[in-house]
Amino acid sequence: MPIPIKVEPLENYRLWVKYSDGVEGIVDLSDLAGKGVFALWNDYREFQKVYIGPSGEIAWSDQVDLCPDATYLKITGKQPEDIFPKLRELVAYARN
Template identity: 55%
Template sequence: MLRPVKVKALSGFRIWIAYEDGVNGEIDLSDIAGKGVFKAWEELGVFEKVYISPRRTIAWNDDLDICADALYLELTGKSVEDVFPNLKSLTQV
């Protein structure tokens, strides 16, 4: 599992995230803001409360989080196979 070590909210529904392997950068989450559970971000101050949960997800509260691995893939442009070479696909089981 890729471990995030720092996260902070930026303007425009963007976050800056850093991982223990040195990878860091900005992720734009504006495309999901206001949709489904992410509608909560429209409430004043909610988006700015981003933190790393004990489960190592990127979270805003106990009910609202995003997989840190998925954000790593988006940030680096790598595929699942690149990052997790020992992961077997369901077709190989």
């Protein structure tokens, strides 16, 4: 799975993310702002402190991080089965 190599905060709780395979795009996180652990972003300066953590997670402080696989899927519009073909086999097996 590709990993994020660059992340930049944009306006309105959006991020521009570039992945190791060259995929890049914008992720809108405005629906998360102010909810649960994302209340950290109530101070917009905290949202702007985004970085890539040691395991490839997209992070803000030690309190908040996002799964890089989920943001990759959101940017590409792909389903998990598109990235991990074995999942198709598991789903088909589970249905039988």
